[in-house]
């Protein structure tokens with residue numbers, strides 16, 4: 444059951460860039476936000492991602508999603524494990 448949740452979460456993680464770049468369709472955006480409403484780890488992930496991207500752009504660096512993702516994914520999976528116990 445938690446695997447299914449994690450599947451949805453992976454989609455959310457993949458869509459974060461598009462979401463923050465306002466590149467999602469209205470439909471995808473609604474689904475994304477609906478998932479966030481039920482999933483605190485994804486909400487936290489999004490908040491972290493925004494912070495990281497803002498920080499990177501304020502430093503004049505192009506934010507590298509690939510660079511921060513492994514770190515955030517680890518944190519995020521940790522939250523899920525905690526939750527399912």
Ligand SMILES: [Zn+2]
Pocket residue numbers: 448451452455478482484485
């Ligand atoms: Zn989630």
